Amino acid sequence: MAAQNPNSLNIDLPTVLIHRLPSFNFPIAARLFTHFHLLDPITSPPTSPALFHSIRALLCVGPTPVTSDTLNHLSSLQIVVGTSAGVDHIDLADCRRRNIAVTNAGTAFSEDAADYAVALLIGVLRRVSASDRYVRGGFWPVNGDYPLGFKLGAKRVGILGLGSIGSEVAKRLAAFGCSIAYFSRKKKASVSFPYYENAIDLAANSDVLIVCCALTDETQHIVSKDVMVALGKEGVIINVGRGPLVDEKQLVGFLVRGELGGAGLDVFENEPNVPKELCELDNVVLSPHCAVLTPESFEALQDVAIANLKAFFSNRPLDKAANGAHALALPVPFNLGSG
Amino acid sequence: MAAQNPNSLNIDLPTVLIHRLPSFNFPIAARLFTHFHLLDPITSPPTSPALFHSIRALLCVGPTPVTSDTLNHLSSLQIVVGTSAGVDHIDLADCRRRNIAVTNAGTAFSEDAADYAVALLIGVLRRVSASDRYVRGGFWPVNGDYPLGFKLGAKRVGILGLGSIGSEVAKRLAAFGCSIAYFSRKKKASVSFPYYENAIDLAANSDVLIVCCALTDETQHIVSKDVMVALGKEGVIINVGRGPLVDEKQLVGFLVRGELGGAGLDVFENEPNVPKELCELDNVVLSPHCAVLTPESFEALQDVAIANLKAFFSNRPLDKAANGAHALALPVPFNLGSG
The missing domain is CATH 3.40.50.720 (NAD(P)-binding Rossmann-like Domain)
Incomplete structure (x- = not known):
C-alpha cells in the first residue's frame, strides 16, 4: 500500500x-x-x-x-x-x-480568462456559436445566408474591474480597434483609459460591458437592472468573473424582452444550473465556467x-x-x- | 409604377x-x-x-x-x-x-474577416461552441466540468496570405501573445514577421495555420495533404478565404482520424454543402460563409x-x-x- x-x-x-x-x-x-x-x-x-x-x-x-x-x-x-x-x-x-x-x-489564469472573454464577445456580436448550430442543423442549404452580425471594431468596451484579467482584456480588444474605459475600486494612475466613478456611468458610455472583477459584498449584483438600462438595448454583457456579479434574474428578463443586445456568460449565480430561457436565445453564448481551464x-x-x-x-x-x-x-x- | x-x-x-x-x-x-x-x-x-x-x-x-x-x-x-x-x-x-x-x-471586409478568424481560432482551441452545446444540452449538471481546452498564448501562428485580411489577423493575434510567421506570393519588405518560402515549411513551423489568401489557379488546394502532415496532429487550420484553398476531402480524413487538432471553417468547397463528418466533431467550428457579413x-x-x-x-x-x-x-x- x-x-x-x-x-x-x-x-x-x-x-x-x-x-x-x-x-x-x-x-x-x-x-x-x-x-x-x-x-x-x-x-x-x-x-x-x-x-x-x-x-x-x-x-x-x-x-x-x-x-x-x-x-x-x-x-x-x-x-x-x-x-x-x-x-x-x-x-x-x-x-x-x-x-x-x-x-x-x-x-x-489572467490570459486564458481574457482570451475567453474576447471569444465570448465576438461570439455574441458575430453569432459564431449560433452560426455553428445553423450549419450543423443543416439549415444553410435550406434557408440560405445567415443573418448579419455586428462588427467588433470601434465598439466602446467598458471593463468592470481592471485587474490582471481586465488589463489583458483591454490589451487584446485595443488591437481590434475598440475603445476602452473602466470602473475599478479606484482610478489607476498608470492607466490612460478613461475611468468612470461607477458601473452605471461606465455602462451608459459603453456598447459592451466586460465583467471581470472580484466578487465581494460590494460587487455582488454590481451589474444591476440600472446598469442594464444604462447599457441599452443593443448593449452586450460578457461575464468571466463570478455569477453573482450580475443580477441574473434581471439579465434573463432583459434578454428575453430584447432590452439587451446579447450576453456571453461563463459563470452563473447557481452553477451548474443555467436559466432555461437563456438556452433559447441565439444572441447568448453559454459556457460551463471554463474560461481559465x-x-x-x-x-x-x-x-x-x-x-x-x-x-x-x-x-x-x-x-x-x-x-x-x-x-x-x-x-x-x-x-x-x-x- | x-x-x-x-x-x-x-x-x-x-x-x-x-x-x-x-x-x-x-x-x-x-x-x-x-x-x-x-x-x-x-x-x-x-x-x-x-x-x-x-x-x-x-x-x-x-x-x-x-x-x-x-x-x-x-x-x-x-x-x-x-x-x-x-x-x-x-x-x-x-x-x-x-x-x-x-x-x-x-x-x-478585412477587419471583420480577421475578427472572425480570431473567434474561430479561440473557438477551436477553447471549444467555445462545443461548450455552448454542452450547457444548452443540459450536460453540465450531469457530467460535471467540461474537458480542458488549449491556451492561445504562445502559439505559433502561420498566416497563408499576408494581404489586408492576413495583416489584420496578425495585428490581433500578436496582442494575444502569439508568434506570427507567413507565406505570401512574395516576401514583404515592410513586414518583420518570419517569411517561409512555401506553405509546407510554414506549416512545419506553426501550431496554427490561418488561410486568408486569394483563390487562384496557383493557390487551389494550397493546404494539401502534405501541408496537413507538416502541421501535425495538434495543428489547427482556420479558413476564412475560400473553400477550395483547402483540400477538403483530405481535411475531413485528417480530422476524423485525429491527425489534426481541429479546424475553424467559414468556407467550403461545395457551399452551402458541408461534409457531414465535420458536424460530428467538437474540435471543429463551422460557419456559413459569414466572416465578413x-x-x-x-x-x-x-x-x-x-x-x-x-x-x-x-x-x-x-x-x-x-x-x-x-x-x-x-x-x-x-x-x-x-x-
Whole structure:
C-alpha cells in the first residue's frame, strides 16, 4: 500500500492539507508532490482529528468553501493557498481576524480568462456559436445566408474591474480597434483609459460591458437592472468573473424582452444550473465556467502555489512574484479588479 | 409604377448594370441609388437586349460568375466592380484580354474577416461552441466540468496570405501573445514577421495555420495533404478565404482520424454543402460563409464601390484609396494575400 502513496517517501517535507469537496478534482498536484507532503483527507483520512490542529498550510482546491467552521478545526493554520482567481469562497474577514494569510491564483489564469472573454464577445456580436448550430442543423442549404452580425471594431468596451484579467482584456480588444474605459475600486494612475466613478456611468458610455472583477459584498449584483438600462438595448454583457456579479434574474428578463443586445456568460449565480430561457436565445453564448481551464494555466497555477508555499515555509514574504503573479497576503485589501 | 422606382428620377446619372444571380440579395444599394442609375435585369428586364451592349460599368453582386459568355453580351464593358474580397468568380484572364478593369471590395471586409478568424481560432482551441452545446444540452449538471481546452498564448501562428485580411489577423493575434510567421506570393519588405518560402515549411513551423489568401489557379488546394502532415496532429487550420484553398476531402480524413487538432471553417468547397463528418466533431467550428457579413462592412463596401465607380466615370485612376481601400485595376497582378 505504501508504495502506492507518493507521500510516504516525503514525510519529512512540509505538510500541506488539501482542502476539497469530494466532487472536485485536484489536477494540479503533479509537481507539488516533489516539494510538500500533501495530506488529502478525502483519500487518506487521518487516524486522529487532532492532527488537523498541527496543520499550518492549507491548499484550497477550486471554490471549496473555507468557513469559520473550517478554521475552527485548524487552530495552527497560518496560510490558505487558493487555487482560483477569486477568493469569494474563503471567509476573508475571519482569516484576517485569525491572522491567516490568503493567496490566490495570481495572474496564472489572467490570459486564458481574457482570451475567453474576447471569444465570448465576438461570439455574441458575430453569432459564431449560433452560426455553428445553423450549419450543423443543416439549415444553410435550406434557408440560405445567415443573418448579419455586428462588427467588433470601434465598439466602446467598458471593463468592470481592471485587474490582471481586465488589463489583458483591454490589451487584446485595443488591437481590434475598440475603445476602452473602466470602473475599478479606484482610478489607476498608470492607466490612460478613461475611468468612470461607477458601473452605471461606465455602462451608459459603453456598447459592451466586460465583467471581470472580484466578487465581494460590494460587487455582488454590481451589474444591476440600472446598469442594464444604462447599457441599452443593443448593449452586450460578457461575464468571466463570478455569477453573482450580475443580477441574473434581471439579465434573463432583459434578454428575453430584447432590452439587451446579447450576453456571453461563463459563470452563473447557481452553477451548474443555467436559466432555461437563456438556452433559447441565439444572441447568448453559454459556457460551463471554463474560461481559465487549460493545461497551460494549470501549469502556471502550480508555479504560483509552489512559490507561495515555499515562501511561507521559508518565512519569506508572500508577495513574491511567481510566474508574473503576486500573492495576496491579507490584510492587504482585495482589489476590485483582481478577480 | 414609376414612383416606386427610385431610378426613374435618376435616368441622367451614369448607368451601372447590376449583375447577380436571382438568389443573391443586393443589400448595399441604398447609397448607390443617389449616384448612379442602377439597372437590375432581375427586377426590371430591359425591353431590348441591345441595351446591354451600351453598358460600360457592371456591379457584380457577391460571387455571381462573370464568364466569357457574360462578357460577350457586354461589348462596351470597361469595368467590373466586384463586391467581395475574392475575385475568383470573375474570368480575370478574359477581362484582361478585353482590357476591362476589375476592382474588389478592397479592405472593406478585412477587419471583420480577421475578427472572425480570431473567434474561430479561440473557438477551436477553447471549444467555445462545443461548450455552448454542452450547457444548452443540459450536460453540465450531469457530467460535471467540461474537458480542458488549449491556451492561445504562445502559439505559433502561420498566416497563408499576408494581404489586408492576413495583416489584420496578425495585428490581433500578436496582442494575444502569439508568434506570427507567413507565406505570401512574395516576401514583404515592410513586414518583420518570419517569411517561409512555401506553405509546407510554414506549416512545419506553426501550431496554427490561418488561410486568408486569394483563390487562384496557383493557390487551389494550397493546404494539401502534405501541408496537413507538416502541421501535425495538434495543428489547427482556420479558413476564412475560400473553400477550395483547402483540400477538403483530405481535411475531413485528417480530422476524423485525429491527425489534426481541429479546424475553424467559414468556407467550403461545395457551399452551402458541408461534409457531414465535420458536424460530428467538437474540435471543429463551422460557419456559413459569414466572416465578413456585418452592417458596418457593407457600409464600407458601398464607400469602395461608389469611389471606384465615380473614379471610372470621371476618368480618374481606379487605384484611388476609398475608406482605406485600394481598387485592383487589371492588369496589376493579384496579390496572393489580397483575398
